[in-house]
Amino acid sequence: MVLFEASSLRIGINMDPQALRPDLMAMLEGRGYRVTAPRKAITSLLEQKRDGFTSDEVSDELPSVGRATVYRTIKLLLEAGAVCRLAMMDGTQLYSLCGIGHHHHHWVCVECGAVKEIRAVAIEKLISEIGAGIPGEVIDHRLELYVNCGRCPATSGK
Template sequence: MLDEKDKSALHDFLLREGLKFSAQRLKVLEVVRRGARHLTAGEIYKHTQAKYPGIGYATIYRTLRLLCQAGLCVELKCEDGVCRYEYAGGAVHHDHLICTKCGRIVEVVDPEIERLQERLFKVNGFLPQRHRMELYGICNRCKK
């Protein structure tokens, strides 16, 4: 099940871009929206298969790119070279704290850092678009 808000956000985006609606696109959004955070494309593929048997890998990738463009999804490039995706519809931006032992990912936000980042953009004459901040360390469970 998907909020009407998500569905219409997708619809609006497609309309705006001259693209078309499809059941596959809706299902992928649903999986990203309801599934765990930080899913890989492969995991999203498997989960979507359950709701829409027969969907292809290419469609998963295409749709994920689309959802990112629509601002409904965010792509996270991980250390292992595999991308992970998470729902971002109306969510607050956040960064990631990643344990290098167990791979646990903690989401963090620091408005102060965000502000300083904006300043760095400005000082260097850049028009800000987005950023990625990943902090790697050893989490308290793995420390001992």
């Protein structure tokens, strides 16, 4: 995780997700869920993933585990806050491991699907200022940046 300052913004970008290895199974167990073979398979696969992933992709990589179980387990991880869901430009859903515990946003490479976390205090501040000008209460928000990361095979090949 690299932190740097950019014109009064404090931006945290997770540059090395390999360094962060959450124990997803332990997180589920801590929430009262049983330790089962399918869950161990799914969580240890996800721990290897640095980019965004779809449920289908996980399912394809684990033929021995039923599709329903893959969906169910990802849902549990979502509820546990270990995984987050983001929307691609066309609206399709992508999941991603949460490296940072805190609230954050994402950028996604539209070419290779790489996902990185963004944490900028300035964003939260701005959003709460906007919220002050809106009737009612702001419950949540979502911010996604769509990029061409310039590092992926798709981009560097061109």
